[in-house]
Amino acid sequence: MDSARIGKIMKAKQYAQEPERIQIHDLSLTFQGTHSTHKITFHDGQWQCDCDFFLRRGFCSHTMAIERVFDGMLVEPEEELEEVHSDVMAKVPA
Numbered sequence: 001m002d003s004a005r006i007g008k009i010m011k012a013k014q015y016a017q018e019p020e021r022i023q024i025h026d027l028s029l030t031f032q033g034t035h036s037t038h039k040i041t042f043h044d045g046q047w048q049c050d051c052d053f054f055l056r057r058g059f060c061s062h063t064m065a066i067e068r069v070f071d072g073m074l075v076e077p078e079e080e081l082e083e084v085h086s087d088v089m090a091k092v093p094a
């Protein structure tokens with residue numbers, strides 16, 4: 001194995017220990033519930049689940065479980081807007 005590849009693997013292992021580097025903007029997944037499989041999406045800080053409870057209440061145990069799995073990585077709607085703004089400002093020449 002070449003040294004460049006080894007270096008990347010070492011860095012990847014280090015990155016994997018620092019989940020705060022990761023920000024999730026979009027997700028699409030299926031969740032195996034106790035009685036059936038649910039289709040879940042995450043976009044612009046908003047969850048959608050096809051279960052009856054979510055349709056009535058706007059939250060459910062499935063989306064809440066995934067929030068715990070990806071704790072700290074999911075982008076909040078306001079956070080995303082601020083980031084876009086600071087990215088744009090960073091590209092403006094001084």
Ligand SMILES: [Zn+2]
Pocket residue numbers: 038049050051053054059060061062063
């Ligand atoms: Zn659900």
